[in-house]
Amino acid sequence: MEKYGNKFLLSKKIICVLLVLFVVWSVALSLVVYYAGVYQMDPEAEPEPEPEPSKNVKVTDVRLPRHLVPEKYKLELVPFIIKDNFTIKGYVEIDVLCESPGNNITLHTADMTIENKTVVVENDSKERINIDRYSYDTAREFFILHFAYDLQPGERYKVKISFTALLQDNLKGFYRSVYTDLRTEKKEYIAVTQFQATDARRAFPCFDEPGIKSKYEVSLGRTRDMTSISNMPIRIEGEDMEEDADYVWDHYEESVKMSSYLVAFVVSKFDYRQSETLGNNVTFRIWSRADAVGQTAYARDIGPKILEFFENYFQVKFPLPKQDMIALPDFGAGAMENWGLITYRETALLFEEGVSSASNKQRIATVVSHELAHQWFGNLVTPSWWTDLWLNEGFASYVEYLGVEAVQPQLKLLEQFIVYELQDVLKIDALESSHPISIPVKHPDEISEIFDRISYGKGASIIRMMDKFLTSQTFQRGLSNYLTDLQFSAATQDDLWEHLTQQGHRDGTLPTSMTVKEVMDTWTLQTGFPLLTINRNYPGKSASLSQERFLLNPSQKSEETWWIPVTFTSPGGNFNNTYNNIWMANNERSKNIGGLPSGDTPVIFNVQETGYYRVNYDTENWKLIAATLQADHRKIHVANRAQILDDALELAKVGKLDYEIALSLTGYLDKETEYIPWVSALSGLSHINRMLKRTSAYGEFKGYMLRLLSPIYQRVGFNPRSDDQHLDVLLRKKVVSWACSMGLEDCKENAKKKFGFWMDMVNPDGNGNNPIDVNLKSETYCSALRDGGEDEWNFAWNRYEASNVASEKATILSALGCTQEVWLLNRYLNMSLTQGSGVRKQDGSKVIGTIARNTVGRYLAFDFIRERWATIKEYWGSASFTLPGIMKNTLSYRNTRFELTELKEFEKKHSGDFGTSERAVKQAIEGAAANVKWMEKNYEVVWSWLKEYNKNTRY
Numbered sequence: 001m002e003k004y005g006n007k008f009l010l011s012k013k014i015i016c017v018l019l020v021l022f023v024v025w026s027v028a029l030s031l032v033v034y035y036a037g038v039y040q041m042d043p044e045a046e047p048e049p050e051p052e053p054s055k056n057v058k059v060t061d062v063r064l065p066r067h068l069v070p071e072k073y074k075l076e077l078v079p080f081i082i083k084d085n086f087t088i089k090g091y092v093e094i095d096v097l098c099e100s101p102g103n104n105i106t107l108h109t110a111d112m113t114i115e116n117k118t119v120v121v122e123n124d125s126k127e128r129i130n131i132d133r134y135s136y137d138t139a140r141e142f143f144i145l146h147f148a149y150d151l152q153p154g155e156r157y158k159v160k161i162s163f164t165a166l167l168q169d170n171l172k173g174f175y176r177s178v179y180t181d182l183r184t185e186k187k188e189y190i191a192v193t194q195f196q197a198t199d200a201r202r203a204f205p206c207f208d209e210p211g212i213k214s215k216y217e218v219s220l221g222r223t224r225d226m227t228s229i230s231n232m233p234i235r236i237e238g239e240d241m242e243e244d245a246d247y248v249w250d251h252y253e254e255s256v257k258m259s260s261y262l263v264a265f266v267v268s269k270f271d272y273r274q275s276e277t278l279g280n281n282v283t284f285r286i287w288s289r290a291d292a293v294g295q296t297a298y299a300r301d302i303g304p305k306i307l308e309f310f311e312n313y314f315q316v317k318f319p320l321p322k323q324d325m326i327a328l329p330d331f332g333a334g335a336m337e338n339w340g341l342i343t344y345r346e347t348a349l350l351f352e353e354g355v356s357s358a359s360n361k362q363r364i365a366t367v368v369s370h371e372l373a374h375q376w377f378g379n380l381v382t383p384s385w386w387t388d389l390w391l392n393e394g395f396a397s398y399v400e401y402l403g404v405e406a407v408q409p410q411l412k413l414l415e416q417f418i419v420y421e422l423q424d425v426l427k428i429d430a431l432e433s434s435h436p437i438s439i440p441v442k443h444p445d446e447i448s449e450i451f452d453r454i455s456y457g458k459g460a461s462i463i464r465m466m467d468k469f470l471t472s473q474t475f476q477r478g479l480s481n482y483l484t485d486l487q488f489s490a491a492t493q494d495d496l497w498e499h500l501t502q503q504g505h506r507d508g509t510l511p512t513s514m515t516v517k518e519v520m521d522t523w524t525l526q527t528g529f530p531l532l533t534i535n536r537n538y539p540g541k542s543a544s545l546s547q548e549r550f551l552l553n554p555s556q557k558s559e560e561t562w563w564i565p566v567t568f569t570s571p572g573g574n575f576n577n578t579y580n581n582i583w584m585a586n587n588e589r590s591k592n593i594g595g596l597p598s599g600d601t602p603v604i605f606n607v608q609e610t611g612y613y614r615v616n617y618d619t620e621n622w623k624l625i626a627a628t629l630q631a632d633h634r635k636i637h638v639a640n641r642a643q644i645l646d647d648a649l650e651l652a653k654v655g656k657l658d659y660e661i662a663l664s665l666t667g668y669l670d671k672e673t674e675y676i677p678w679v680s681a682l683s684g685l686s687h688i689n690r691m692l693k694r695t696s697a698y699g700e701f702k703g704y705m706l707r708l709l710s711p712i713y714q715r716v717g718f719n720p721r722s723d724d725q726h727l728d729v730l731l732r733k734k735v736v737s738w739a740c741s742m743g744l745e746d747c748k749e750n751a752k753k754k755f756g757f758w759m760d761m762v763n764p765d766g767n768g769n770n771p772i773d774v775n776l777k778s779e780t781y782c783s784a785l786r787d788g789g790e791d792e793w794n795f796a797w798n799r800y801e802a803s804n805v806a807s808e809k810a811t812i813l814s815a816l817g818c819t820q821e822v823w824l825l826n827r828y829l830n831m832s833l834t835q836g837s838g839v840r841k842q843d844g845s846k847v848i849g850t851i852a853r854n855t856v857g858r859y860l861a862f863d864f865i866r867e868r869w870a871t872i873k874e875y876w877g878s879a880s881f882t883l884p885g886i887m888k889n890t891l892s893y894r895n896t897r898f899e900l901t902e903l904k905e906f907e908k909k910h911s912g913d914f915g916t917s918e919r920a921v922k923q924a925i926e927g928a929a930a931n932v933k934w935m936e937k938n939y940e941v942v943w944s945w946l947k948e949y950n951k952n953t954r955y
Helices: 012-040 290-314 358-374 386-407 413-429 444-449 453-470 472-485 493-507 516-524 619-635 638-653 659-671 675-692 698-716 726-741 745-759 774-787 790-802 806-818 822-831 841-852 857-867 869-876 882-891 897-909 915-952
Strands: 002-004 007-009 068-080 087-098 102-108 112-114 120-123 133-137 142-151 156-166 173-181 186-194 213-223 227-230 234-240 247-252 265-268 271-274 283-288 322-328 341-345 381-383 489-491 530-537 542-549 564-566 582-584 590-593 614-617
Touching: 068 102, 068 173, 087 102, 102 156, 186 341, 213 227, 213 265, 227 247, 265 341, 271 290, 283 290, 290 322, 290 358, 290 386, 290 472, 322 358, 341 358, 358 386, 358 413, 358 726, 358 774, 381 386, 386 413, 386 453, 386 493, 413 453, 413 638, 413 675, 444 915, 453 472, 453 493, 453 516, 453 564, 472 493, 489 493, 493 516, 530 564, 530 619, 614 619, 614 638, 619 638, 619 659, 638 659, 638 675, 659 675, 659 698, 659 915, 675 698, 675 726, 675 915, 698 726, 698 915, 726 745, 726 774, 745 774, 745 790, 774 790, 774 806, 790 806, 806 822, 806 841, 822 841, 822 857, 841 857, 841 869, 841 882, 857 869, 857 882, 869 882, 882 915, 897 915
Parallel strands: 068 213, 283 322, 322 341, 381 489, 530 614
Antiparallel strands: 002 007, 068 087, 087 156, 102 142, 112 156, 120 156, 133 142, 173 186, 186 265, 213 247, 227 265, 234 247, 271 283, 530 542, 542 590, 564 582
16 A cells, blocks of 8 residues: 555555455355354244235135124215216215224225325214224225224224226226217217126225115215216205306215115216106106107006015015116116116117017016016115025016016016026036036125026026925915015025925925925035936836936036925826925935826826926837827927927937937927927027038938928918917017028018118118018018128118117117128127227127127137137126126037137136136036037937938928
């Protein structure tokens, strides 16, 4: 080191030495720290670090803590329905009761912004409680206020929160919809809600579980040129808003206790028509776009009458002073039963005489009845958790038929139950990938996934079965007691079983040694349903009964058994007695019974198909049934004729019955004039149609179908008749659809000619100018577009855009997918995902589905789904009710090993990423595997039978 002036200089040698010393010192220090740490650690080996959780792993412990109960919400919301500024400003006060110690307040929130500094918690004395910290659990959608000390049992607290959110167009939560006002030709926006199942949390912080009920006091801010509606009547309307002179407040009366998913509000420029007030003094209004308000007459007529019917049926008064129903331009579900404010798609509420069809009228009646039934089953008494969703949907899906039958008996809806509910859902429930009707669910995707045919159709079918084995009088009294005792609270299925058991024992309709729970647990807690096989002892007038699970493609032997209500009769016997005197217990795999008819008379089990099971017979009894159908089919009740055809074709599908026997039963159909058996027959034959459509055997199948259809086609004709009853209209619709698709020339020519007349009109959109029978529009449009080209497609699209009637738009939208032009189908698929294309988001799945059902379009639709899956999921959301329907339509009816492999690869690629459609994908794969097996086993057999039939049968 040298001194240079007042500085010191280091030589290179000294610098090198110092660097070496520094390195040695650093290493030594690291070793000391390391070994000091080792000797202080627990002597056990440190486990490997946990891998990062997959982005697709769903949390399942999503339930709220139970120490707090909300007693009242005071909610203020201002939706700013302004283009480029779609936002929501909100404020909520929640009064809560502490029932057990807890150091937090946990609320559901999603898709909103809360400024923590605005959150206030007060005790009963209005003293502020210090909030220790805030946390957000985004996976569980929790907003948590943490306290240093426990909240005290018995004390009441008030939570005050200010928040903001976006008014999105995603069809959930508090969202926006848009339409064009035909009078001004301007776009108008509305703010509407859809909260079921877990989306109230997107509108305001809340305890968003079905079993947690509270009262609500709602205030809605709006511009002066709009109106608002909510669950309750308005208390103060149009109060000036201090912050903004352009806005006013509507303050609503305090609600009854209800679940968060039933809260609803709409801010719009809609108009309404009020029904005549009936004896119950309930104000009943139907709301719609102002230029569609004339289409509310039918709903306005039947709605109050059905509501009054349910009051009498349940023997419980409707607890609200008013009932609003509103038709929305954009709505993800078909309808939603919000208490006092039921929301609908336009197609489910609006009917235009001369434009909407008889099928549209029937749909409106059933949906209105279904939603009004929910005002008791679901709203008044609510499932404590979504596990028992079926108590909501199953009951509403059954008693909707009773409501329509009482008010619109000419629709003969009860007759149609077995084909549109029972037989339909039996096909789904025959899959191993089906699920119990009462199923534990946790994550919101799982909850949304069970809004399916099992909860609705199977639920309705087993409730109908229970109605019959208890007798309708006992059943009705038990329901009334249940609703009365548990009103404004939450329940489980066991609560209902207890009330029905008590009434059954009281009335003597249920043996005292049995309980409803004992019976019904075998139907609600197990997957699937039984096949009851009958082997007759003809000389002894007895039979051996055996039960096993009916499965489409069993992978292993099933051990499930059920409590089965057994009924039987003979042709010409008493088909009106559906009460069973025989039970087959769940510990009886087989059972011997007597009292059967003589050996030359057929026996028919499951009278009017009131039981949720299929029936197979020994070969001789099947032959006796076939002979009776040929000789005089009217000796067998129309419901059992439908049952026989459905059971036989499904039994043949799974190899439990020879196709020769099953198909021979259809031979009597040239004499059949009733709608229900034809629906069952064509439903069963549709499976063969799909299996053979792309094979060499399809020509023979078409020949068979034309021979089958020609007599009934000649009988019902292509044109309406003055003496048509409702079921005659539906039968013609069904027959024409099949006849045109099978290539019947008269059918195709009629459709082509009538559509051509329409195309040639100067003003095709003029009132009453459409020459096509209003009840055959769907069939005529589809046939004309299937045989036409670009001109026909463009003409139909222009009519879609010009129409102001939702049912007409929906009919055209489906028919546009019938074209055989590949480029048109591809363009149409892309329109389904493109905002501004003319296809609304709510209808995109309909477009994809109708193309997927098209023979030409099925491959295009699957390719589209595979290529655009990420976009589809983002567009509709993983928890959307839409996705399962898309998957069902797109992936169904594959029947080659190559196609099965494609499905499996698709599932593997997106494993854990299907959201609500996960079960639909599994069911499609299981169905495809069964179809492959069917082709290997039955293709040649069926083809040979068809060739022989066509050779020996005149056409």
